[in-house]
Amino acid sequence: MSFADKTAWITGASSGIGAALAREWASRGANIVLSGRDEARLAEVADSLPTETLVLPFDVRDEAAMHNATVQATAWRSGIDIFVANAGISQRSPAVDTAMAVYRQIIEIDLTAQIAAAQALLPHMTARGSGRLLFISSIAGKVGVPMRTAYCAAKHGLIGYADALRAELSQSGIAVHVVCPGSVATDVSRNALNADGSVRGRSDKIIDNGIPPAEAARIIVDAVAAEEREIIVARGVEEAMGEARRTPEALLDQIAGMVAAGYMEKMQADS
Template sequence: MDYAGKVVWITGASSGIGAALARDAASRGAHLVLSGRNEGRLAEVAAQCSETLTLPFDVRDDAALADATAKAISWKGGVDIAFANAGVSQRSRALKTDMQVYRDIIDIDLTAQIAFSQGLIGHMAERGSGALAFISSIAGKVGVPMRTAYSAVKFGLAGYGDALRAELSQTGVSVHVIYPGSVATDVARNALVADGNKRGRSDKVIDEGIPAADAAKAMLDGMAAGEREIIVAQGMEAGMGELRRTPDQLFDQIAGMVASGYMEKMESEG
């Protein structure tokens, strides 16, 4: 995958991994569409890049998403690569966590990311090219204490991405699921606690995690190399990810079902 001249749309682009992806993709010659809720911080990231369109909106707003999708596609005639990166983490025990916290995290981290993708897959499939990247987590490979909601949505996002990859395997559209471990961002500081408020402080493991710029480079390099499952972690987290890595042969087997007419057969039997 060559990023030069490609339109790359990144959600959650105002900080952290999203901002780092924007800067790295820009250095590779990409044209950027940057989205997030904080218009001021999006403008700061855009100022560090060239050929940038900012589309601030809340990913939970269906009408705003539809409007942003139309603008992103029309800007330069299409979206080539899209990163479903927006999300919020969690730091609370299940026994103490309000159900509304689960609903909010599912809405932001899973439902909204699926909606973002669904708005682009028809466009990409029709063009016969494109790439979708879903930012899951090592917590989407291994259930992690104090993150029951977060693990649930990151497992779910990975499942959606893997199934979507198989469905699109004959269209020229690639799907990549990315599993970061601890990356030095504000993810822990912005995580929701049991009552739905922001935690307001970070974790030592996050503060000492992979620099966001290094993580973004590994993600973009992995996609350029055609990796369908990209683990970006170190130490024990890397070991967890590798232990639960999906074999490429299994991905190929599922894609083979699609190539042999599995979906058409299912539809005809309906």
């Protein structure tokens, strides 16, 4: 699959996996829309890319700003071919100590805002009859990991939304990909929230020694090109956990087959 002259819109694009995906897609000829909260860091990423870029800074929790960015992104060039819901925040705290405000914040950023962004873009993609939606979940979206109950809840939920959306769109020409990274060498741990909602401010050795973001991005883009629906990006025990909980391709085909056979039309008629 060629990505030349395609347009990829990436949220959480100022650093880490998001910035690496921008560089990888741009190296393959794609034009890039960059979104995140830090306009200066987004501009630095844009300056490093060899193709055309559009910087649209906003906080994913600001739905009005997100809708305004969607209007601008879809009007740029020929529209959005690839959308990556990558913005997110993690956690490092036992459930018994964690304030409900932390749960609400993480679920709003990692789940609700990602759904809202995809929902805003769906009319554009369905009207065109093409497009790719990537949802950056986690191995923690497949396996419950201690000290990350809020993060696991949000990332499991994101996979559930993506899987159901994939089935609904299976006859539309729009592909849906779920990405489950393990430890990637980013600031995810340093930016994670403590039990009281404060920022942790330090990293973990397992994260610091994780997969380099550029390598993770190559794996992801190669897998998208290969039409993989569920993409595991991990090593060692994390890879083993992800593979153990991988959704069987036959099951994904079965659900898509239900839609092809008129499942949605029958449900709507019965209601």
